[in-house]
Amino acid sequence: MKTDIFDYDLPADRIARYPAQRRDQSRLLVLDRQTERLSDRVFSDIIDEINKGDLVVFNNSRVMASRIYGTKPTGAKLEFLIEKVIDDRTVVSHIRANKAPKIDSEVFLGDYRACVLDKDNGLYHLKLLDSDIWQIMETHGHMPLPPYMKREDETLDIERYQTVYSKLLGSVAAPTAGLHFTNELIEKIQAKGAKIAYVTLHVGSGTFKPVQVEDITQHNMHVELIDVPLSVCQLVKDTKAQNGRVIAVGTTSVRSLETAAISGEIKPFYGESDIFLYPGKSFNVVDAMITNFHLPKSTLIMLVSAFSSIDMIQKAYQHAIDKKYRFYSYGDAMFIK
Numbered sequence: 001m002k003t004d005i006f007d008y009d010l011p012a013d014r015i016a017r018y019p020a021q022r023r024d025q026s027r028l029l030v031l032d033r034q035t036e037r038l039s040d041r042v043f044s045d046i047i048d049e050i051n052k053g054d055l056v057v058f059n060n061s062r063v064m065a066s067r068i069y070g071t072k073p074t075g076a077k078l079e080f081l082i083e084k085v086i087d088d089r090t091v092v093s094h095i096r097a098n099k100a101p102k103i104d105s106e107v108f109l110g111d112y113r114a115c116v117l118d119k120d121n122g123l124y125h126l127k128l129l130d131s132d133i134w135q136i137m138e139t140h141g142h143m144p145l146p147p148y149m150k151r152e153d154e155t156l157d158i159e160r161y162q163t164v165y166s167k168l169l170g171s172v173a174a175p176t177a178g179l180h181f182t183n184e185l186i187e188k189i190q191a192k193g194a195k196i197a198y199v200t201l202h203v204g205s206g207t208f209k210p211v212q213v214e215d216i217t218q219h220n221m222h223v224e225l226i227d228v229p230l231s232v233c234q235l236v237k238d239t240k241a242q243n244g245r246v247i248a249v250g251t252t253s254v255r256s257l258e259t260a261a262i263s264g265e266i267k268p269f270y271g272e273s274d275i276f277l278y279p280g281k282s283f284n285v286v287d288a289m290i291t292n293f294h295l296p297k298s299t300l301i302m303l304v305s306a307f308s309s310i311d312m313i314q315k316a317y318q319h320a321i322d323k324k325y326r327f328y329s330y331g332d333a334m335f336i337k
Helices: 043-049 133-140 155-160 176-180 183-191 230-241 251-260 299-307 310-322
Strands: 027-031 038-042 055-059 061-063 067-071 077-087 090-096 106-109 112-120 123-128 168-171 195-202 224-228 246-249 269-273 288-292 333-336
Touching (some): 027 043, 027 310, 038 310, 043 183, 055 251, 061 195, 067 133, 077 133, 168 195, 176 288, 183 195, 246 251, 251 288, 288 299
Parallel strands (some): 055 195, 061 168
Antiparallel strands (some): 106 112, 224 269, 288 333
């Protein structure tokens, strides 16, 4: 299957560089897979699409202030993006520099010292010498906004680039479909008789990388840490038994649930997953999903095309472009049912 099938042209002014004034006032494009009908709504209308007996599954990962500016002892500038925390004093990081630091050399994250232990697949392993990573992030960390926003992080991003229900630190990018939810909207969902559940997927920077091979089946998927507990598995089984729908909030929740059900039956899962869902792959758990509009040639647009169809997603995206929807992390949303 050719990667170019998942390409599209997006005017630069459709990329959302800032969030909507209110989370739940983003626009919502509803795609009905049975009728192929598209409906233009406001995100707060999602309550009308959720029924009593449904299960809505959120990803409760919290974004780390993982972009840190630093230097070499010479004063040469470095930019760190912490990809993974091994333990309080050991991290895996991207480093941007005019000249890459050498193994066993010393670097500074802000004014904290670290030693470069190793480099593997373009990522550096760092040993922190003066403090733990959480203190360094608290003191010097910046929200890791995606490069397509073309701006530095601001005070508003501290709150708005997190979901209101985020809990467990570990992501370097927000699970963006969840950014549209308010606490009041979640309460309305529960009051309607739907249940909610939380899984965890710590989003890695690989989520932004376009597929660069010509044949998507040859793509090496990035690995992310997932936790789907027993309690969620039981809620999924109970929902299915009572003919309710499992509604995943975001592609991260989809990947979490489908990883846990890779055998065909959902089971508790904790560990790393490189699940790649593209057209031709089946879904064992998810019945509907809420998702933002994704980058061209990305694994995420391939996932939503697998859930719907390539043709329907192409039509939906073109509709969104024509109707001036806002795209990507701070953009508008789709509900695919």
